[in-house]
Amino acid sequence: MDILIVEDESEIAKLIQLTLEREGFNCCCCGDGLEALQAFRQQQPDVIILDLMLPHLDGLEVCARIRQQQPGAKDPYILMLTAKGEEIDRVIGLSTGADDYLVKPFSPTELVARVRALLRRSLRHGGGHLIYRTQHFTVNVDQHTAERHLEQGHSEALELTTLEFNLLATFISQPSRVWNRTQLIDKLWGDDFFGDERVVDTHVARLRKKIELDPAHPQFVKTVIGVGYKFEDEGV
Ligand code: CA
DSSP states (O other), rough: EEEEOOOOOOHHHHHHHHHHTTTTTTEEOOOOOHHHHHHHHHHOHHHHHHHEESSSSSSHHHHHHHHTOTTSSSOOOEEEETHHHHHHHHSSSSGGOOEEEEEEEEOOOHHHHHHHHHHHHHTTOOTTTTTESSSSSSEEEEEEEEEOGGGOOOOOEEEOOHHHHHHHHHHHTTTTTHHHHHHHHHHHHHOOOOOOOTTTHHHHHHHHHHHHSSSSSSEEEEETTTTTTEEEEOOO
C-alpha cells in the first residue's frame, strides 16, 4: 500500500514516514499543496495523509481537487491532519471529502491505527485496483479469485480457502518483502488472534501444496531462516 504524506513541517513529516515505514507501508512525502496534487497524479497512492495548513494550496483545497478528479482515476482515502482548534469544524464537515481526521499532536500508535482502519475500509469496498499480477499468478482481491498462469497464455483457477487466499494476496502485494509471523498474523487475523504463532507455518504449508510445483522445494513462498517468509516471482 502506498501512502502520500503531505506536511510542510519536516520534523512531523519524517516522524509519520518513519512510523508508517516501520509498519511496512511505502511512503513518499511532500511539503506543499501544489506538489501534493502533482505527486497524487503521478503515484496514485492508496492513502493520503494531508495536513490542513499548507503553503500555496491548503489541505481543504487539495482534498477538494482530488475529489474532483476524472472518473476512473483511483480514489484515495484521505486522512486530514489538523492542529488543535484549527478549523476542526470545517474538517469534520462532510463537504471536505476527507475520510477521517487526526488532531495534532497524535501518537504514532494512533496514526497507524487510523491508517489501518482506512485500509480495512478500502479492502472491504474493493478499492477497484486490487489486482496483482506476477509472471506466474494473478490475484484479484475484489473478486476473491487467484489464478496460476500456465504455458501459452492459459491459466488455471486456484482453489484456496479464505485464509490461504488472504495469505497469497498479502504475499503478492509486496513481492520480496520478508514477513515475520507476527506481521502475517496481524494481516490475516488482526486483533482477533489468540494462539500459537506456528499456526502461520501450517497455512503456509497448505498454500505451498496448492501453488508450488514442488512444495518441498518452494519456488515462490520461501522460508527466510530465523525470520519468516517471503514471496518471490518475476513481475510482468
Ligand atoms: Ca502545516
